[in-house]
Amino acid sequence: MATMAAAPSSDTSLGGILEQVAKEKGIDKKILVETIEAAILKAAQSVFGPSRELEARFNDESGQVDLFQYMTVVETVSDPEREIALPDVERLKLEAAMGEELGFQVFWRPEDAEKAREQDKEYGDILKLKHGRTTFGRIAAQTAKQVLLQRVRDAERDLIYNEYKDRKGELIRGIVRRFEKGNNIIVDLGRTEGILPFREQTPRETYRPGDRIVAYVKDIDREARGPQIILSRADPRLVEKLFEAEVPEIYEGIVRIVSVAREPGARSKIAVTSRDADVDPVGACVGMKGSRVQAVVQELRGEKIDIVPYDRDPARYVIAAIQPAEVHKVIVDEADGRMELVVPDEKLSLAIGRKGQNVRLAAQLTNWKLDIISESKFKQMEEEAISALQQIDGVNEQIAKSMYRLGFRALEEVSEATTEELAAIPGLGGSDVADRIKTQAETTMERLRQERIRAASQRSEALTDRERLMFIRGVGERTVTLLEEAGYRSVEDLLREDEDRLAIRTGLGIKKARAIKQGARDFVESEQKVLDAARAEARQRAAAAKQA
Numbered sequence: 385m386a387t388m389a390a391a392p393s394s395d396t397s398l399g400g401i402l403e404q405v406a407k408e409k410g411i412d413k414k415i416l417v418e419t420i421e422a423a424i425l426k427a428a429q430s431v432f433g434p435s436r437e438l439e440a441r442f443n444d445e446s447g448q449v450d451l452f453q454y455m456t457v458v459e460t461v462s463d464p465e466r467e468i469a470l471p472d473v474e475r476l477k478l479e480a481a482m483g484e485e486l487g488f489q490v491f492w493r494p495e496d497a498e499k500a501r502e503q504d505k506e507y508g509d510i511l512k513l514k515h516g517r518t519t520f521g522r523i524a525a526q527t528a529k530q531v532l533l534q535r536v537r538d539a540e541r542d543l544i545y546n547e548y549k550d551r552k553g554e555l556i557r558g559i560v561r562r563f564e565k566g567n568n569i570i571v572d573l574g575r576t577e578g579i580l581p582f583r584e585q586t587p588r589e590t591y592r593p594g595d596r597i598v599a600y601v602k603d604i605d606r607e608a609r610g611p612q613i614i615l616s617r618a619d620p621r622l623v624e625k626l627f628e629a630e631v632p633e634i635y636e637g638i639v640r641i642v643s644v645a646r647e648p649g650a651r652s653k654i655a656v657t658s659r660d661a662d663v664d665p666v667g668a669c670v671g672m673k674g675s676r677v678q679a680v681v682q683e684l685r686g687e688k689i690d691i692v693p694y695d696r697d698p699a700r701y702v703i704a705a706i707q708p709a710e711v712h713k714v715i716v717d718e719a720d721g722r723m724e725l726v727v728p729d730e731k732l733s734l735a736i737g738r739k740g741q742n743v744r745l746a747a748q749l750t751n752w753k754l755d756i757i758s759e760s761k762f763k764q765m766e767e768e769a770i771s772a773l774q775q776i777d778g779v780n781e782q783i784a785k786s787m788y789r790l791g792f793r794a795l796e797e798v799s800e801a802t803t804e805e806l807a808a809i810p811g812l813g814g815s816d817v818a819d820r821i822k823t824q825a826e827t828t829m830e831r832l833r834q835e836r837i838r839a840a841s842q843r844s845e846a847l848t849d850r851e852r853l854m855f856i857r858g859v860g861e862r863t864v865t866l867l868e869e870a871g872y873r874s875v876e877d878l879l880r881e882d883e884d885r886l887a888i889r890t891g892l893g894i895k896k897a898r899a900i901k902q903g904a905r906d907f908v909e910s911e912q913k914v915l916d917a918a919r920a921e922a923r924q925r926a927a928a929a930k931q932a
Contacts, residue, residue, distance in 0.1 A: 387594065411535075420528055425526065428440065431520040437454045439453075458482070464512075465512075471883070492524060513549055544576045547575065548890065549602070558578060567582040577611045579613070586648040586685070599616060623654060627669060639657070641656055649687055650741065651742075654669070656691060702752055723754055743756050796859070830857065836855065850864060853875060858899055
């Protein structure tokens, strides 16, 4: 292949820039050269035409990017931008045979203006480049500059990402530099900057430029337009990492943090356990005269921290987590993942905590749903439950108490129990009696439901969504609570939901979910209409009485 090229230029400005950038930014010069070549080629195709066969090549001697156009020698030209006729090759005294590619250097830089004029004079009718030269020179220079800057930025971001990607989940120290829109804080980390978003800041913490800060590296966002390193002061894992830094036993793996619950700026609870029977995990975290825990508290600017011993027994674990309140009784509902904690009346507010904070954190820490009940309230609920169970024909007070001790709290629990479960109740009798009790519980539930509907029909006040849910056949207080917790707060919510999804979200099982869905449909299609008509009459009577 023959190539018509110019002699090297003495100007090495671009080469010098590439050398300097590669050295300062730690980027391979080869990558920068390829980027510049691609940018010049793209600009050339946009100016001279995309159908031309062009090549941009960095010249190590001149330190500049040379542009070439290639044309194939043919007998008859069909594509004048890519082909040159053999007679023209012979006329111009070019050394190229049939089928060979002939290359022409495209002179586009200002210092090559004289060479460009000579080329246009000699080969202008073949190359047809004169019109685009002046435009291309300006565009190429701007494009090269922009692409180089962008490539440098991208390379820097790649270097930062590669340097910090393995530090995700660690503590990092920096200096507050400035505040951005949205109250985001920009933190100087040395080689780069990190961002502490407003949502990841701890309430009541304030910073000024120049303040030192310790934060948790929450994420490294490679595609972020601003700083890539996302920091957090509100993440519960910040507490975990601070203890790891202060307590050698945690760092060495002797003491392990099982769980962390946190309300940033207010209070945290951590559960710890030890792999060595001779090491007290709570004592190790507290330190001599509280030195270790105080160091963490100081770093969190006064946030209170409760250190809880982890226990494999869920009840013991929850009792420890609810401290400083004392618990007299624990009722565990494993199926629902719930516990009822009975505390002395005078300790009720302490167990709940300010605005429910203590019980909320204990629930987060242990992953159990927790209900705090005072002893007097529990006694009242016990009496009400036993009284409700006694409404079943054939169940006296003694049997009702036995049923209560075995976990039966409501009529619907009896109606949904298996014959074997009921037969195990002391004093109840055999399977035949258990079947009868189960049927009687269902009958009693239906009788009470009809009584509630009749009472509601005499009222003029609006019915609540909870009351309407209680009008569904087979639904009691326990089921309504589970429905509400799963997001089903009205009869209409149930009618819109798929049975399988209802079963999964509530944990009631597909059989119960189908029964509830059918019960809701039956209520709306029949009983609801009768109820609405009766309530309309009640409102008319009330209005007439008021007028009289």
